[in-house]
Amino acid sequence: MVKILVILSLFSSTILYSQGYNFELQGKIFDDSYALVPEVVVNFNKNDKKIYLDNSGAFQFNYNYLKGDFIVFNCIGFESDTLFITERIAKKRSKKGVWNVNIKLKPIVFDEVVVTAQKVDTVFGSSLFSIADYLLIDENNLLLLTYDKRIAKRAKLRLTNKDQKEVCSYLIPDEPLYLYTDYANNNYLICKYKIYEIRIQLDKISLTPVPKENFYGFYNRIIDTIGDNFYYSNYTDLYPAVDFLVSNRLDSTSHTKLLTVQDDFMMELYRAEYKYVSGREKLWAYRKEQKTGIDKEIWVGARYFTQDFLYKKIYAPLFINEDTIIVFDQYKNLIYRFDSDHDKIDSIPYNLKIKRSLGKWQQPLIKDKITGNIYALYNKGGYFFLKGINVTTGKAEQTLKLSNKYVENLTILNGYVYYIYHPYESIQKKFLYREKISFF
Numbered sequence: 001m002v003k004i005l006v007i008l009s010l011f012s013s014t015i016l017y018s019q020g021y022n023f024e025l026q027g028k029i030f031d032d033s034y035a036l037v038p039e040v041v042v043n044f045n046k047n048d049k050k051i052y053l054d055n056s057g058a059f060q061f062n063y064n065y066l067k068g069d070f071i072v073f074n075c076i077g078f079e080s081d082t083l084f085i086t087e088r089i090a091k092k093r094s095k096k097g098v099w100n101v102n103i104k105l106k107p108i109v110f111d112e113v114v115v116t117a118q119k120v121d122t123v124f125g126s127s128l129f130s131i132a133d134y135l136l137i138d139e140n141n142l143l144l145l146t147y148d149k150r151i152a153k154r155a156k157l158r159l160t161n162k163d164q165k166e167v168c169s170y171l172i173p174d175e176p177l178y179l180y181t182d183y184a185n186n187n188y189l190i191c192k193y194k195i196y197e198i199r200i201q202l203d204k205i206s207l208t209p210v211p212k213e214n215f216y217g218f219y220n221r222i223i224d225t226i227g228d229n230f231y232y233s234n235y236t237d238l239y240p241a242v243d244f245l246v247s248n249r250l251d252s253t254s255h256t257k258l259l260t261v262q263d264d265f266m267m268e269l270y271r272a273e274y275k276y277v278s279g280r281e282k283l284w285a286y287r288k289e290q291k292t293g294i295d296k297e298i299w300v301g302a303r304y305f306t307q308d309f310l311y312k313k314i315y316a317p318l319f320i321n322e323d324t325i326i327v328f329d330q331y332k333n334l335i336y337r338f339d340s341d342h343d344k345i346d347s348i349p350y351n352l353k354i355k356r357s358l359g360k361w362q363q364p365l366i367k368d369k370i371t372g373n374i375y376a377l378y379n380k381g382g383y384f385f386l387k388g389i390n391v392t393t394g395k396a397e398q399t400l401k402l403s404n405k406y407v408e409n410l411t412i413l414n415g416y417v418y419y420i421y422h423p424y425e426s427i428q429k430k431f432l433y434r435e436k437i438s439f440f
Helices: 088-096 212-219 264-276 279-292 296-303
Strands: 022-030 041-044 050-052 058-064 070-074 081-086 098-100 114-116 120-124 130-136 141-147 156-161 166-171 176-181 187-191 195-201 204-210 222-226 229-233 241-248 251-262 318-321 324-329 334-338 344-349 360-367 374-380 383-389 396-405 408-413 416-421 431-436
Touching (some): 022 088, 120 141, 130 176, 130 408, 130 416, 130 431, 141 176, 204 212, 222 318, 251 324, 251 334, 264 296, 279 296, 360 383, 360 408, 396 416, 396 431
Parallel strands (some): 114 396
Antiparallel strands (some): 022 058, 041 070, 120 431, 130 141, 141 156, 176 187, 187 195, 195 204, 222 229, 229 241, 334 344, 383 396, 408 416, 416 431
């Protein structure tokens, strides 16, 4: 137990038993994140007296010193904190009549329980081809992006059922990169040269080209919807801040900013790049500013600092659970929650830094589209660990360690984590597996 020692002297040695010292003792009780701690019990060792504090996290009471007294602050879920008492300052405090002191309680940290899945299911596997990507169409059907030897040559889309039977296939006419599902559950194939919308009708696959400006300007930008409201961002990997905005489909000219998330440290470095470029580059940036209204420091930062190894792209995910908008700001360690009227419900402290035993947090956060649960992903020694995050408390739940090393393309649906895996030094192709998440 770690105790914060605050030394008080409340008596003079010459009048130790003939005179007591009285004063008002007041202050506040905080936790590690400096949030007020409610419902604390104050114990006095000399007279066995107890004071039960309310939900305010503050205290104020008249204190009468007894020699050798000390005060203990207790609260469920926290280590106790002791206010030890001596003599020298007590006389001074009693003359002033009041003493302000803040108490900091340390949360009790229990040993973390790591759960490992008891069973790994093979969702789909074939000795003839490997799986590069997949989409979970529904509980019975999968759409697989597959290849024989190299994905750049003769890759196929394959529709399969729950019995691991191929329903139909489609030879891709371009070099495929990945599969994507938009806010309206429309599916896309992103290729090197073109983007296609994938349509499945009567157990047949067809591809329809989509203009890149439409895809990146609309379908890819919208994160989710509530009723007629679109929620989207102005994210770019060339700028260390992002705005989250709302637009109504009935009034496309109306745009409301919900929240801005910024990496302050990265932004400082980003703007400082302007100081080190040549006069010619500063003139170029100045002319850009005059033409567009965008700050010259931003033009330089986007052109040069984004190529620096120090630069890290902004990451701030937005999720919608029913009618609640949830935004994770890892730079302020806060979870923001808004209602459907876009009024802020609260901002909850959270911290995705983890113990040394669990390694490094991996982006992105992953949401189960069926249950709404949100998970953080960690990596240690090639193994991935999933932590459920309680968005109402900001606390991380139990941890699930995936059974296989170096897995790829994780997706979570209805309490199962899906991933692609190829056993190390094996001739097996890449299969699709799943494990049940058992700690919710």
